[in-house]
Each structure stands twice: as C-alpha cells, then as structure tokens.
Amino acid sequence: MSPRKSVAETAATRSRIIDSALTLASTEGLEGLTIGRLATDLEMSKAGVIGHFGSKEALQLAVVAAAVEMFRLRVPARAVGARPGTERLTRAFDEWIDYMAEGEGHGGCFLSSVASEFDGRPGPVRDAVLDALASWSAYVAAELGTAVEARELPPRTDVGQLVFELNGVALAANQSIQLHRDPQAPTRARRAIARLLIAP
Amino acid sequence: MSPRKSVAETAATRSRIIDSALTLASTEGLEGLTIGRLATDLEMSKAGVIGHFGSKEALQLAVVAAAVEMFRLRVPARAVGARPGTERLTRAFDEWIDYMAEGEGHGGCFLSSVASEFDGRPGPVRDAVLDALASWSAYVAAELGTAVEARELPPRTDVGQLVFELNGVALAANQSIQLHRDPQAPTRARRAIARLLIAP
Incomplete structure (x- = not known):
C-alpha cells in the first residue's frame, strides 16, 4: 500500500x-x-x-464542524444566487425550513439540539456551537443591513431585534416539526418570516 | 415509628x-x-x-411532572389576577421571561430542553413533554380567543399562527439567555410579544 x-x-x-x-x-x-x-x-x-x-x-x-459545513452547503450556499437583502434572506430561511422538514424524525436541526444540550456546560463544544450560531446571526444581520440600505426595510429597523425574532421563528419551526410532527409548521414559519421581512 | x-x-x-x-x-x-x-x-x-x-x-x-407543576405555579398561576385576553397573556409571558432569566446558567427552561432532547425518541417521556407543551399552547390559544372576542385582536386573527409565533419568541429568549447570556434577551422578547399582541 x-x-x-x-x-x-x-x-x-x-x-x-x-x-x-x-x-x-x-x-x-x-x-x-x-x-x-x-x-x-x-x-x-x-x-x-x-x-x-x-x-x-x-x-x-469534529461532528459539530461537519454539521456546520452541511448547514453552510445546504442553506446559505443555495441562497447565493438571490439578490442581497430580503430576497436572499427569504431564500435562505426557505432552504432552512426545507432542511428541517427533510430531517423530520432524524433529530431535526442538529445545531439547535446541541445548542440546547450544551447551553449549561461550558467548554470547547459549547464555544463551537456559539461560534456557529454567531456566524449565522452575523449573516442574517448583514443581509438585513443591506435591506435597510436598499429601503426594503424602514430606515429605523432594529436589526438586532429582527435577528432575534427570525431566530425564534426557526426555533419554533424546528420544535413543531420535530416534536409535534406538525405538517403546518413549514407554512406557519414561512408566513411568519414573510411578515417580518416585508416592510409594514 | x-x-x-x-x-x-x-x-x-x-x-x-x-x-x-x-x-x-x-x-x-x-x-x-x-x-x-x-x-x-x-x-x-x-x-x-x-x-x-x-x-x-x-x-x-416524575421529574417532568415536577417541572410542569413548577411552571404552572410560576407562570399561569401568577397571571390569574390579570384580565383575560391580551392582558393575561402579556402577564404570563412576562412571568415566563422572568423565570427563564432567573434560571440563567441553571439549564433554563427545563421543558424546552427536554423537548429538544426527546424530540427524536418515542416513548412515555416524549409523550409527557408533548402533553405539557400542548396544554400550554391550549392555554395561549384560549386567551387569544378571548382577546379576539373582546376585539383586542382583529376578528380574522389566525390563532394557531399566533400561538406558533409567540412560542418562537419564548424559544429565542431561552436560547439567548442560556446560550448567549445576552442581557438584552428579556427586553427583546417583551418587545416581540407586545408587537404580536397589539392589534395592528
């Protein structure tokens, strides 16, 4: 050999x-x-x-790093072709919701699970999960910033607040799909996201 | 003896x-x-x-039952005095957010953690957690129904959608408090809930 x-x-x-x-x-x-x-x-x-x-x-x-890489390839990478701002974000959340729905019964959003499992345990695994979630939040915040500049969202938009609320929708979708096996969950999640991303 | x-x-x-x-x-x-x-x-x-x-x-x-009882005494029981509808719901979510913030570093919302831990494992523990979450959702839905009847919310309010979104805010608050130790999380959660419960 x-x-x-x-x-x-x-x-x-x-x-x-x-x-x-x-x-x-x-x-x-x-x-x-x-x-x-x-x-x-x-x-x-x-x-x-x-x-x-x-x-x-x-x-x-190594498992966390592999999960992060799979998420990157499955979610933000597929939204690259969309116009920056609300269009790209809508596409990215759409992909994420599909990804969660595909994983029904297989543990769902792995990083959300690990986040919940390790939230009370300091150490390198918790830090790696924090880094991954922070990197996703930074991505969402950057696209929201672009949307504000492009006047797709009102100039006084509280970007941090919107990142928090969008994250909540994804967490609710994950719980509804995984725990409740609710077939309406993807639709509910898309509706909530559309409402958050469309200027009032 | x-x-x-x-x-x-x-x-x-x-x-x-x-x-x-x-x-x-x-x-x-x-x-x-x-x-x-x-x-x-x-x-x-x-x-x-x-x-x-x-x-x-x-x-x-037995542990799940004890956690459910603690939640009942800490959250809905303290909202009993408030007027049914949006006032009572706002109080209940306020209490829940305080409860999560008090538990920072101690594992946070125990039932949310167990929900995430057991979502892929069928059995009596998963069923007990499902029952507890369903009972909370029914409580929220009933108060929203009262709010719609009292015209605090528009007559065409999609109650199921609103239950889903309110749950998302609570999950985001739990993650932000537990994992990110974000001191702004309670304020962000209250703001999101107020926006959902105040008729547009």
Missing part, C-alpha cells in the same frame, strides 16, 4: 466515523454519543475509533 | 430525590441523569433511589 493511499484511507475512515457519529448524535445527543456504540455500528475497535481523534471531545468538535 | 410518619417520610424522600434529579437533569439532560450520580449526591444507595420509583423512566416522568 502506498503512503498516499494510506492517507486517503485514513481520511475516508475519519469521514465515515464522523458521519455515523452525526447520525447517532442527532437522536441520542452529542453527550450521549458513546465510543462503544460507534465502534459497534462501524464494526471497528474502540481504540480504532478514538485513535482518529484522540478524545471524545475532539470527536464531538 | 408510627406508620403515618413513615408514609410522610417516604413522600419527603421521594420529593428530595425529584428535586435533586431536576437540578441534575437541568444541566446534564434527562437522559444523562444517572441513578449512581443521584445516589452519591443524596448519600443514598442506588437501590434506595430507584426503589422509590421502580425504574429510571418512572423517575424521569
């Missing part, structure tokens, strides 16, 4: 572990993720699983 | 276990609750702890 192939194989195994861990953590929680369970699912030894990361926390951080 | 005292003592021990379990579950999650950890905290044997409930699931259900 050439060294190059070995590097590729190592990367592939690492990805495979992260994929399984993400699936498992979506229902069991990131803290409920056990190396033993992962090893069984992957037909690997515990040492083989942990050896790729060094510690359970490092694996948790 | 008289049999009567023994019954009272059993009830007191049961309460003490539930209190400790609620505190522990607020940061560790309801699934993260271990009988061993509880037994250590309470200086009891594991068998002594579990003997009061019969199973871990029965203990989890």
Whole structure:
C-alpha cells in the first residue's frame, strides 16, 4: 500500500466515523454519543475509533464542524444566487425550513439540539456551537443591513431585534416539526418570516 | 415509628430525590441523569433511589411532572389576577421571561430542553413533554380567543399562527439567555410579544 493511499484511507475512515457519529448524535445527543456504540455500528475497535481523534471531545468538535459545513452547503450556499437583502434572506430561511422538514424524525436541526444540550456546560463544544450560531446571526444581520440600505426595510429597523425574532421563528419551526410532527409548521414559519421581512 | 410518619417520610424522600434529579437533569439532560450520580449526591444507595420509583423512566416522568407543576405555579398561576385576553397573556409571558432569566446558567427552561432532547425518541417521556407543551399552547390559544372576542385582536386573527409565533419568541429568549447570556434577551422578547399582541 502506498503512503498516499494510506492517507486517503485514513481520511475516508475519519469521514465515515464522523458521519455515523452525526447520525447517532442527532437522536441520542452529542453527550450521549458513546465510543462503544460507534465502534459497534462501524464494526471497528474502540481504540480504532478514538485513535482518529484522540478524545471524545475532539470527536464531538469534529461532528459539530461537519454539521456546520452541511448547514453552510445546504442553506446559505443555495441562497447565493438571490439578490442581497430580503430576497436572499427569504431564500435562505426557505432552504432552512426545507432542511428541517427533510430531517423530520432524524433529530431535526442538529445545531439547535446541541445548542440546547450544551447551553449549561461550558467548554470547547459549547464555544463551537456559539461560534456557529454567531456566524449565522452575523449573516442574517448583514443581509438585513443591506435591506435597510436598499429601503426594503424602514430606515429605523432594529436589526438586532429582527435577528432575534427570525431566530425564534426557526426555533419554533424546528420544535413543531420535530416534536409535534406538525405538517403546518413549514407554512406557519414561512408566513411568519414573510411578515417580518416585508416592510409594514 | 408510627406508620403515618413513615408514609410522610417516604413522600419527603421521594420529593428530595425529584428535586435533586431536576437540578441534575437541568444541566446534564434527562437522559444523562444517572441513578449512581443521584445516589452519591443524596448519600443514598442506588437501590434506595430507584426503589422509590421502580425504574429510571418512572423517575424521569416524575421529574417532568415536577417541572410542569413548577411552571404552572410560576407562570399561569401568577397571571390569574390579570384580565383575560391580551392582558393575561402579556402577564404570563412576562412571568415566563422572568423565570427563564432567573434560571440563567441553571439549564433554563427545563421543558424546552427536554423537548429538544426527546424530540427524536418515542416513548412515555416524549409523550409527557408533548402533553405539557400542548396544554400550554391550549392555554395561549384560549386567551387569544378571548382577546379576539373582546376585539383586542382583529376578528380574522389566525390563532394557531399566533400561538406558533409567540412560542418562537419564548424559544429565542431561552436560547439567548442560556446560550448567549445576552442581557438584552428579556427586553427583546417583551418587545416581540407586545408587537404580536397589539392589534395592528
């Protein structure tokens, strides 16, 4: 086996572990993720699983990073073609709502779950989730700023307030889809977002 | 020892276990609750702890019931004096926001956390959380109905939509307080609720 192939194989195994861990953590929680369970699912030894990361926390951080990357590719990346401002934001929230609805029964918005799981536990995982949510809020705030400049929203718009309220709609959608399996949730969420993004 | 005292003592021990379990579950999650950890905290044997409930699931259900009762006493019970309709709802959400802010760093809204933890896990705990949230939604819907009848809200108000959006504000407040420790969160939440409950 050439060294190059070995590097590729190592990367592939690492990805495979992260994929399984993400699936498992979506229902069991990131803290409920056990190396033993992962090893069984992957037909690997515990040492083989942990050896790729060094510690359970490092694996948790890799899972969060993978979830953030999936979110980026699924949500903001698909809104790139839309006009900056309310059009792009509407598209991004639309994509997010679809993403949540696709994940029904599979744990829903992974980052929202982890945020709730780790909100009372200081440490690197909590910090990583905070960074991801802060980066999303900054994206929303920047598009709202563009919308205000373009007069799509009133000049006195309180951007921070609007970011807070838009986030609430997404959280309500996630809860309604995941917990209540409410088929009306996506429609309700889109209606709420439209109302927030259309100037009164 | 008289049999009567023994019954009272059993009830007191049961309460003490539930209190400790609620505190522990607020940061560790309801699934993260271990009988061993509880037994250590309470200086009891594991068998002594579990003997009061019969199973871990029965203990989890007792913890959810205790959290629901605390919420009832802290939120809707304090709004009883307010005029039915938007006044009572505003008071109830005010109390809820205060309750969340008091709990900062202690796990926040316990039922929201458990809802997120158990949304992908069918079973009696998930059902109990669903019941609690449905009962709260029914309360909000009934007060909104009163507000519509009293013309505090427009006759065509979509009550289900408004319940959804009010829930979103509470979830955003919980996340902002717990995860971001944002001191502005209570003010933002009150502002959002006022806007939703004041007829346009």
